[in-house]
Amino acid sequence: MSDRIGLGYDLHRLVPGRKLILGGLEIPFSRGLEGHSDADALIHAVIDALLGASGDGDIGRLFPDSDPAWKNARGADLLRTVVARLDAAGLEIVHVDTVIAAEKPAVAPHVGDMKKILCPLLGIGPDALGIKGKTNEGVGAIGRGEAIACWAVALLRAK
Numbered sequence: 013m014s015d016r017i018g019l020g021y022d023l024h025r026l027v028p029g030r031k032l033i034l035g036g037l038e039i040p041f042s043r044g045l046e047g048h049s050d051a052d053a054l055i056h057a058v059i060d061a062l063l064g065a066s067g068d069g070d071i072g073r074l075f076p077d078s079d080p081a082w083k084n085a086r087g088a089d090l091l092r093t094v095v096a097r098l099d100a101a102g103l104e105i106v107h108v109d110t111v112i113a114a115e116k117p118a119v120a121p122h123v124g125d126m127k128k129i130l131c132p133l134l135g136i137g138p139d140a141l142g143i144k145g146k147t148n149e150g151v152g153a154i155g156r157g158e159a160i161a162c163w164a165v166a167l168l169r170a171k
């Protein structure tokens with residue numbers, strides 16, 4: 013029981029009048045993700061993957077929408093809290109891989125900057141974090157640019 017894996021998923025609507033924050037990075041775009049917090053779908057998916065692997069519930073249970081403490085919470089701050097819980101539980105993050113499904117904007121030019129933010133938070137090197145952008149080939153809500161969805165898997169190991 014030393015290795016554990018977790019899967020996370022998140023989706024937010026793309027709306028005008030919001031900043032687009034993904035992986036803790038503000039990406040220049042005409043619209044942003046709608047949500048109670050900064051709506052950072054990538055970090056939210058990573059958090060659920062980590063919590064799934066650690067058996068510590070999910071993002072909604074740990075940071076409920078109904079709690080004003082988490083209103084406008086930055087994803088990076090939530091992630092820092094979760095990583096500290098893993099550390100306290102004696103779990104180390106070995107590898108995290110993610111997919112960002114977004115018709116626009118293109119994700120690839122921003123992957124390096126996202127890693128500069130996320131790797132120190134996760135305590136892993138750039139080779140241990142995958143961030144891959146995909147379009148949805150124009151299909152469905154993501155393909156029409158109405159939303160961005162993210163998936164993440166995480167491998168944890170008991171220290």
Ligand SMILES: [Zn+2]
Nearest residue numbers: 022051053056
């Ligand atoms: Zn979310």
